Amino acid sequence: MSEETTTFGPYTHAKSSISRTMGLVMLSLLPATLFGLYQFGWPAIFLFLTTIVACVVAEAFSLRVAGKPIKPFLMDGSAVLTGWLLAMTLPPWAPWWIGLIGALLAIIVAKQVFGGLGQNLFNPAMVARVALLISFPLEMTLFNQPAPLFSAQAPGFLESLAITFGSSDSIDAVSSATTLGHLKTELGQGVGLPEAATTTASIWQQLWGQTSGSLGETSALLLLLGGLFLIYKKVITWHIPLSMLGTLALLASLFHLIDSDSYVGPMTHLLSGAAILCAFFIATDLVTSPVSIRGQILFGAGCGLLIYVIRTWAGYPEGVAFAVMLMNACTPLIDHYLKPRIYGRDRKGEPLVYSNEGADSK
Amino acid sequence: MTTGKLFKLFKIRGGVHPDDRKQLSAGQAIEKLPMPPLLHIPLQQHIGAPAESLVRRGDEVKKGQLLARNQGAISAPVHAPTSGRIMGVGGYPAHHPSGLSVRTITLKPDGEDEWLDSLEPCDDYDQFSPEEIADRVARAGIVGMGGATFPSAVKLNLRKRYSLHTLVINGAECEPYLTCDDRLMREQAMQVVEGVKLMARALGVEQILFAIENNKPDAQASIREAAEQSEMITVVGLPTRYPMGSEKHLVQTLVGKETPARGLTADIGVVVHNVATARAVYDAIVLGRPLISRVMTVTGESIQHPKNVEVLIGTPLNNLIDYCGGFTEIPERLISGGPMMGQPLPSLRVPAVKGSNGLLALSGKLNRATTEMPCIRCASCVNACPCGLVPLDMANHIKAGSLDSSVKLGLLDCIGCGSCAYVCPSHIPLVQYFNYAKGELASRQRTQHKQNETKRLAEARNERMEKIKQAKREAMAKRKKEMEEKKRKKAEEAAAVAGAES
Numbered sequence: 001m002s003e004e005t006t007t008f009g010p011y012t013h014a015k016s017s018i019s020r021t022m023g024l025v026m027l028s029l030l031p032a033t034l035f036g037l038y039q040f041g042w043p044a045i046f047l048f049l050t051t052i053v054a055c056v057v058a059e060a061f062s063l064r065v066a067g068k069p070i071k072p073f074l075m076d077g078s079a080v081l082t083g084w085l086l087a088m089t090l091p092p093w094a095p096w097w098i099g100l101i102g103a104l105l106a107i108i109v110a111k112q113v114f115g116g117l118g119q120n121l122f123n124p125a126m127v128a129r130v131a132l133l134i135s136f137p138l139e140m141t142l143f144n145q146p147a148p149l150f151s152a153q154a155p156g157f158l159e160s161l162a163i164t165f166g167s168s169d170s171i172d173a174v175s176s177a178t179t180l181g182h183l184k185t186e187l188g189q190g191v192g193l194p195e196a197a198t199t200t201a202s203i204w205q206q207l208w209g210q211t212s213g214s215l216g217e218t219s220a221l222l223l224l225l226g227g228l229f230l231i232y233k234k235v236i237t238w239h240i241p242l243s244m245l246g247t248l249a250l251l252a253s254l255f256h257l258i259d260s261d262s263y264v265g266p267m268t269h270l271l272s273g274a275a276i277l278c279a280f281f282i283a284t285d286l287v288t289s290p291v292s293i294r295g296q297i298l299f300g301a302g303c304g305l306l307i308y309v310i311r312t313w314a315g316y317p318e319g320v321a322f323a324v325m326l327m328n329a330c331t332p333l334i335d336h337y338l339k340p341r342i343y344g345r346d347r348k349g350e351p352l353v354y355s356n357e358g359a360d361s362k
Numbered sequence: 363m364t365t366g367k368l369f370k371l372f373k374i375r376g377g378v379h380p381d382d383r384k385q386l387s388a389g390q391a392i393e394k395l396p397m398p399p400l401l402h403i404p405l406q407q408h409i410g411a412p413a414e415s416l417v418r419r420g421d422e423v424k425k426g427q428l429l430a431r432n433q434g435a436i437s438a439p440v441h442a443p444t445s446g447r448i449m450g451v452g453g454y455p456a457h458h459p460s461g462l463s464v465r466t467i468t469l470k471p472d473g474e475d476e477w478l479d480s481l482e483p484c485d486d487y488d489q490f491s492p493e494e495i496a497d498r499v500a501r502a503g504i505v506g507m508g509g510a511t512f513p514s515a516v517k518l519n520l521r522k523r524y525s526l527h528t529l530v531i532n533g534a535e536c537e538p539y540l541t542c543d544d545r546l547m548r549e550q551a552m553q554v555v556e557g558v559k560l561m562a563r564a565l566g567v568e569q570i571l572f573a574i575e576n577n578k579p580d581a582q583a584s585i586r587e588a589a590e591q592s593e594m595i596t597v598v599g600l601p602t603r604y605p606m607g608s609e610k611h612l613v614q615t616l617v618g619k620e621t622p623a624r625g626l627t628a629d630i631g632v633v634v635h636n637v638a639t640a641r642a643v644y645d646a647i648v649l650g651r652p653l654i655s656r657v658m659t660v661t662g663e664s665i666q667h668p669k670n671v672e673v674l675i676g677t678p679l680n681n682l683i684d685y686c687g688g689f690t691e692i693p694e695r696l697i698s699g700g701p702m703m704g705q706p707l708p709s710l711r712v713p714a715v716k717g718s719n720g721l722l723a724l725s726g727k728l729n730r731a732t733t734e735m736p737c738i739r740c741a742s743c744v745n746a747c748p749c750g751l752v753p754l755d756m757a758n759h760i761k762a763g764s765l766d767s768s769v770k771l772g773l774l775d776c777i778g779c780g781s782c783a784y785v786c787p788s789h790i791p792l793v794q795y796f797n798y799a800k801g802e803l804a805s806r807q808r809t810q811h812k813q814n815e816t817k818r819l820a821e822a823r824n825e826r827m828e829k830i831k832q833a834k835r836e837a838m839a840k841r842k843k844e845m846e847e848k849k850r851k852k853a854e855e856a857a858a859v860a861g862a863e864s
Binding site: 008009010011012013014016017018020021072076078116117118119237286287288289291292335339340341342343344345349351352353354 | 375378380381538610611619620621622623624625629630695697701702703704705706722724732733735736737738739740741742744745747748749750751752754755770771772775780783784785786787788789791793794797
């Protein structure tokens with residue numbers, strides 16, 4: 001019998017742990033990731049591994065500096081997941097140092113400086129992505145056409161090493177704008193949407209993911225499946241994804257209906273870019289999203305609104321990272337004001353009063 | 363009986379589905395524990411003031427004899443569980459995690475197990491008035507046997523202050539492992555139902571809802587059969603979910619109304635009693651027997667033969683373990699009650715009391731605690747909380763030492779069910795934080811009360827002293843005046859005499 005007789009129950013526990021939660025998220029990311037790695041080939045694989053390894057090393061280093069136990073925190077899987085998510089949002093043929101700097105920004109600046117696991121205000125992967133985008137706009141916006149592994153147009157192993165780790169110009173030869181980027185450029189030049197859209201990928205290609213884009217963002221379908229799996233496993237709830245995608249679709253439909261020449265339709269908004277990845281994996285980040293259901297709905301709607309606004313009227317074709325970070329900043333405020341109603345009390349926190357019966361009637 | 367199949371249930375928020383592990387002991391019929399060599403009967407086995415001992419060392423007592431009488435309005439008497447000789451009245455380790463010494467009567471059974479002659483069994487109990495029922499329940503020393511141990515008679519007298527319409531019988535038994543209520547309902551349905559009817563009479567309610575979780579179909583069936591003749595009783599199947607047995611949540615599930623914060627279920631016209639209490643009421647009214655025994659579940663992975671045992675109050679727990687074949691391994695933990703809300707036991711010497719429903723010997727293999735990690739704000743606790751609280755916020759405020767703000771967040775609305783800590787992926791001992799804060803607040807309140815009381819007494823004393831001084835001054839003044847008066851008179855007299863002389 002244990003000595004600690006002063007501890008309180010419960011003396012039984014659900015089969016839950018942080019590493020299980022992180023593991024389930026990684027498992028649900030796996031299909032979309034494997035597809036991305038396959039379609040962008042060896043350079044993508046190198047970048048993916050570099051980013052994750054750099055994250056783990058940065059995490060171990062920070063823990064050591066902070067004097068925290070290294071093993072339990074490394075084993076919880078949060079550093080691997082941060083690296084994984086970051087890599088998924090990078091251009092697949094970006095050079096290795098993009099992954100490395102991103103990893104250092106995510107783990108050290110965005111997470112450990114705030115106090116480590118659970119303490120960060122902003123989503124680490126999004127902090128890194130935004131910082132990289134602002135610091136290295138060229139590297140961060142050079143996308144390439146899919147070149148599936150072992151296909152004719154795919155670079156070989158050595159050539160890929162050169163793309164990721166050397167200074168290769170081959171990427172310029174195959175560079176290609178993302179759907180959103182292309183539309184933004186064309187619309188900006190006064191070209192009508194129907195003409196501009198003729199050269200972009202079809203809805204089917206966007207759904208399946210055979211289009212240029214970030215490493216793991218292209219396959220809306222596989223990401224959606226992973227997200228639904230997470231909801232099924234109760235790691236996340238449906239509130240943030242649905243309110244975010246719903247708001248985005250609603251706004252896109254509205255403006256598309258008003259002026260279908262200059263406003264991109266809802267399907268393109270939902271299926272291209274990082275919308276699906278964001279809805280299920282980034283905005284739902286446990287640490288940086290609100291804890292109450294009403295808070296989560298507001299948070300999701302805010303993300304959807306900001307994504308649409310940034311994509312449509314601001315300078316960047318993609319607004320997911322900015323939108324999520326802005327809403328992250330609102331999370332403490334949302335949590336403060338939108339709390340669940342306490343049992344036996346009204347929304348203001350006063351005890352319930354029943355007028356017609358009960359209390360001290362005699 | 364009306365059928366419960368179509369009964370409309372209301373949804374409650376939160377809750378968890380722990381592995382119930384009831385199969386360990388659910389199949390074991392209730393057995394009577396052999397007479398232990400010594401019984402240790404604490405004077406306080408209930409919420410309220412402890413009972414006052416009426417016996418002394420060396421007294422011979424009969425089974426059912428009053429050993430200690432209740433003190434004050436909220437209290438309960440204690441009776442002799444068997445006949446024998448009183449070995450002493452003194453300190454003995456309490457059935458409490460602290461294991462502190464509490465006043466306990468030690469009784470050495472004489473083996474005769476001879477009942478008191480003056481019991482008042484009764485056949486025509488249908489004629490009893492509500493007052494008579496409540497009075498007999500009070501004299502039998504019955505307390506809430508689901509674990510809360512609130513004196514039952516006080517609850518039966520609620521009709522005086524509230525207009526009540528429903529009696530809810532709590533047969534949810536939502537704690538994992540425990541099966542004592544389940545067995546009681548299956549084996550003694552008639553007694554339980556009669557007890558329930560008596561309580562309903564005492565409360566003057568219109569309907570009785572007998573609520574049993576759906577993982578106990580046999581209990582539901584036998585209660586349905588026993589209640590067939592009664593129009594008032596509806597047997598309701600509850601979804602299997604923890605904490606369905608929490609009084610306020612059970613009432614909400616059945617009636618659809620929340621009990622106002624800091625209030626009683628009686629505020630919405632409902633009173634809840636436990637199944638085992640109902641049987642004790644039957645024993646008290648029909649057989650005239652006081653509460654001297656109860657059914658306990660002795661179970662857990664480390665017990666050789668898990669059983670449901672009828673135990674005399676005061677039986678040291680090691681007798682129960684021995685009766686169940688001892689341990690298969692050294693248990694990781696010994697728990698009184700269920701694994702969710704039960705309390706760790708300091709030792710096996712402590713006695714079974716009126717509120718003990720289970721003795722659990724948990725194996726380390728299944729229940730070993732993992733290391734605590736930082737909170738990742740996953741909101742699992744928020745979704746699991748049946749009270750609409752944000753446990754992670756409360757814990758953070760308590761950690762930071764701001765207990766008052768944790769009260770603002772609803773600390774005192776927490777029922778301590780442990781659902782939050784059960785689901786926490788970071789294994790944060792949330793219940794421990796909350797219990798610490800509740801205890802600390804209570805002790806602060808006591809200190810504050812003491813200070814106020816001291817201040818009041820000091821002020822009263824000052825006032826008194828002032829009055830005495832005032833009185834003294836007045837007395838002095840009066841005397842002075844009298845003296846002066848005398849002097850003046852004397853002088854006048856002297857003057858008069860002088861005048862006469864001259």
